[in-house]
Amino acid sequence: MAMDDLAEKVRAGGRLSGPEALQLYRHASLHLLGDLADGVRARKHPDRIVSYIIDRNVNYTNVCVARCSFCAFYRDVGASDGYVLGFEEIFRKIDETIAVGGVQLLLQGGHNPDLPLAWYEDLFRSVKQRYPEFKLHALSPPEVIHLSRLSKLPVPEVIDRLIAAGLDSIPGGGAEILVDRVRKLLHCYGKATADEWLDVMRHAHRAGLRTTATMMYGTVETDEERLEHLLRLRTLQDETGGFTAFITWSFQPSHTELGGSEATGVDYLRTLALARLVLDNFDHLQASWVTQGGKVGQLSLAFGADDMGSVMIEENVVRAAGAAYCMDEVEIVRNIEDAGFIPRRRNMHYDILGGPIFRERAVPRMHNLATARRDGDASVPSELLNYPARSRTGKEQRGQAEPDSGLRPSGPDPARN
Amino acid sequence: MVANITRKVDAGESLSEADLTELLAPHQLISLMTLADRVRRRRHGTRTTFVRVQQVSGSGPLPPRASGAGELQIVGAPPTVDSALARIEETLAIAGEVPVSAFELSDLDRLAAGAGLSLRTLLERLREAGLELVADAAVDRLPKKEAAIEAVNMAGLILARASLTSGPGHPPIESLRQVADLQRSVGVLRTFRPLPRRIDPERPTTGYADIREVALARLLVDNVEMIQVDWTLYGPKLAQVALAAGADDVDQVPALEPPREGRAGAAEVRGNVEAAGFTPAERNGRFDER
Numbered sequence: 001m002a003m004d005d006l007a008e009k010v011r012a013g014g015r016l017s018g019p020e021a022l023q024l025y026r027h028a029s030l031h032l033l034g035d036l037a038d039g040v041r042a043r044k045h046p047d048r049i050v051s052y053i054i055d056r057n058v059n060y061t062n063v064c065v066a067r068c069s070f071c072a073f074y075r076d077v078g079a080s081d082g083y084v085l086g087f088e089e090i091f092r093k094i095d096e097t098i099a100v101g102g103v104q105l106l107l108q109g110g111h112n113p114d115l116p117l118a119w120y121e122d123l124f125r126s127v128k129q130r131y132p133e134f135k136l137h138a139l140s141p142p143e144v145i146h147l148s149r150l151s152k153l154p155v156p157e158v159i160d161r162l163i164a165a166g167l168d169s170i171p172g173g174g175a176e177i178l179v180d181r182v183r184k185l186l187h188c189y190g191k192a193t194a195d196e197w198l199d200v201m202r203h204a205h206r207a208g209l210r211t212t213a214t215m216m217y218g219t220v221e222t223d224e225e226r227l228e229h230l231l232r233l234r235t236l237q238d239e240t241g242g243f244t245a246f247i248t249w250s251f252q253p254s255h256t257e258l259g260g261s262e263a264t265g266v267d268y269l270r271t272l273a274l275a276r277l278v279l280d281n282f283d284h285l286q287a288s289w290v291t292q293g294g295k296v297g298q299l300s301l302a303f304g305a306d307d308m309g310s311v312m313i314e315e316n317v318v319r320a321a322g323a324a325y326c327m328d329e330v331e332i333v334r335n336i337e338d339a340g341f342i343p344r345r346r347n348m349h350y351d352i353l354g355g356p357i358f359r360e361r362a363v364p365r366m367h368n369l370a371t372a373r374r375d376g377d378a379s380v381p382s383e384l385l386n387y388p389a390r391s392r393t394g395k396e397q398r399g400q401a402e403p404d405s406g407l408r409p410s411g412p413d414p415a416r417n
Numbered sequence: 418m419v420a421n422i423t424r425k426v427d428a429g430e431s432l433s434e435a436d437l438t439e440l441l442a443p444h445q446l447i448s449l450m451t452l453a454d455r456v457r458r459r460r461h462g463t464r465t466t467f468v469r470v471q472q473v474s475g476s477g478p479l480p481p482r483a484s485g486a487g488e489l490q491i492v493g494a495p496p497t498v499d500s501a502l503a504r505i506e507e508t509l510a511i512a513g514e515v516p517v518s519a520f521e522l523s524d525l526d527r528l529a530a531g532a533g534l535s536l537r538t539l540l541e542r543l544r545e546a547g548l549e550l551v552a553d554a555a556v557d558r559l560p561k562k563e564a565a566i567e568a569v570n571m572a573g574l575i576l577a578r579a580s581l582t583s584g585p586g587h588p589p590i591e592s593l594r595q596v597a598d599l600q601r602s603v604g605v606l607r608t609f610r611p612l613p614r615r616i617d618p619e620r621p622t623t624g625y626a627d628i629r630e631v632a633l634a635r636l637l638v639d640n641v642e643m644i645q646v647d648w649t650l651y652g653p654k655l656a657q658v659a660l661a662a663g664a665d666d667v668d669q670v671p672a673l674e675p676p677r678e679g680r681a682g683a684a685e686v687r688g689n690v691e692a693a694g695f696t697p698a699e700r701n702g703r704f705d706e707r
């Protein structure tokens with residue numbers, strides 16, 4: 001189809017086929033893609049509201065057996081700088097989040113073999129007991145699958161148990177590119193195949209949870225595979241309607257095994273615009289200022305995004321890969337208004353909670369994102385002793401080792417395999 | 418309305434205040450980028466030049482020359498005429514064939530006044546010491562812009578860039594028109610950097626403001642050949658997007674060997690230029706292709 005006809009089809013609200021979307025992505029100018037994506041955004045959000053959420057991105061552990069080649073965050077079992085946050089530490093983070101108007105934790109972490117399902121259930125219950133209104137947006141699909149494997153329970157049952165303990169919604173992390181060829185190359189096929197990732201979301205939606213969806217691009221995927229990812233999300237959304245929003249970001253290569261260079265700012269804007277055109281059944285697209293910086297983050301609002309994501313307060317994963325951008329609520333609101341939009345605070349369901357909180361009461365400015373822990377803090381939370389570890393190192397640390405196991409020299413951990 | 422503005426731009430007609438007010442509305446950002454891109458492509462096609470610059474401080478030990486440098490730029494305001502002359506001579510001694518640029522014109526204007534010299538006399542002395550290029554003229558800091566830039570010309574020097582210290586501001590139209598007027602009178606500006614050189618860390622410029630200013634500069638400063646964006650100051654992402662908004666020259670690509678991680682290296686700039694759909698061409702400080 002000629003480019004003008006494709007543009008006309010989008011403007012008339014038509015659904016793009018895969019080949020049509022690919023043609024636009026490959027051959028349309030940045031300006032045309034932006035113009036079309038902005039048109040879709042304006043159709044879906046004629047009120048010119050751009051939302052954001054005040055929440056905190058807490059990574060409860062960096063110990064992970066998945067070892068994805070694009071990840072700079074994980075530490076091996078037994079690593080000296082591996083950590084698990086204690087319940088009290090997490091409560092402190094929630095207190096700090098509530099103090100600046102925050103409404104939820106985005107809680108994700110590594111696949112730690114020494115944290116059984118009961119640890120998560122106890123954590124969620126105790127959070128809900130202390131903070132009944134506070135939301136838990138927690139555990140991406142690969143973490144749910146990891147818990148399913150660890151507990152030998154089917155995914156729907158794990159989800160039900162987590163919901164019963166207090167889970168409110170599931171973040172769309174760990175999707176990377178939902179094509180198994182890519183997942184094998186990135187060493188993330190083992191943690192979740194494309195079908196498994198989508199299945200977790202299907203079960204979550206059926207169980208009544210809303211979730212987000214993500215895409216990490218710029219590693220080894222082709223244009224076709226980037227598009228296939230979007231089409232698979234669109235199909236599931238047609239089926240369940242459970243996704244609230246889509247977030248895409250570029251692979252951050254520093255300190256990763258995969259290495260290489262980061263996709264460019266223009267590639268980000270083109271990919272975001274493509275997503276806005278293909279994901280016609282998604283209401284919201286978030287800007288990833290954490291990976292793109294405030295400026296391209298703000299420009300996202302002209303290329304299809306209608307949400308500035310999170311005033312994160314804390315971030316560990318992207319920082320580990322070299323990016324360190326920070327925007328507090330004041331800065332996010334300034335960027336939204338400068339782009340001609342109306343800033344509104346929201347929750348995970350995109351219910352509008354109000355205007356900027358700093359205009360209602362004094363909130364301290366935040367010029368740096370917090371980290372999970374202070375450097376050098378190697379403390380082990382006391383409650384961990386109550387949970388059975390699975391790795392040998394974990395058992396030794398918790399005094400749960402078999403009588404003869406202390407004699408063996410340390411070697412590769414069986415839980416990794 | 419935008420269709421009518423596009424027609425005017427294509428016909429080379431000047432834009433009215435109403436046209437500009439319309440284009441400055443945030444929701445017209447992409448229309449503004451599109452127009453600036455049309456003008457830029459008419460002038461330069463897809464060609465995008467870049468220059469690798471090695472900055473040299475005004476005093477202290479000189480670093481070894483980076484092999485990739487296309488310009489050695491002496492930065493900072495010289496405290497005395499003698500120190501300026503000495504630094505030029507020292508830098509020339511390591512420069513080889515690489516063009517040397519030095520100082521900002523309003524700093525030199527003040528230095529000349531303090532030393533009881535005319536600006537032209539000072540510039541002639543710098544020229545005699547071997548200087549080829551005045552590194553920058555911050556036109557918003559020059560009290561007598563035309564005279565100062567003409568003095569550069571008459572002293573036999575070339576002005577490497579013209580810029581705005583505080584940026585065009587809001588609304589940016591007036592200061593950009595002044596740059597165009599200045600060029601009508603002096604005719605020697607080859608490049609113009611519209612984005613502010615001074616950035617308030619508490620309140621950095623936004624992506625919208627930066628892109629709007631680059632695009633407006635391309636539309637309003639239509640008599641200066643090249644619109645520049647600074648790779649080091651604005652970062653690869655913003656610099657790359659600026660190429661789609663009228664900029665055609667990437668300044669201050671660090672000349673570091675081997676390329677340091679992040680913002681460095683000719684290969685990274687070339688990759689960014691190509692990924693934005695343009696054709697990279699490296700130049701040196703004399704504007705010669707390398």
Ligand code: SF4
Pocket residue numbers: 064065066067068071072073074109110111142188191
């Ligand atoms: S991306 Fe997640 S699952 Fe993969 S290694 Fe990192 S922490 Fe583990």
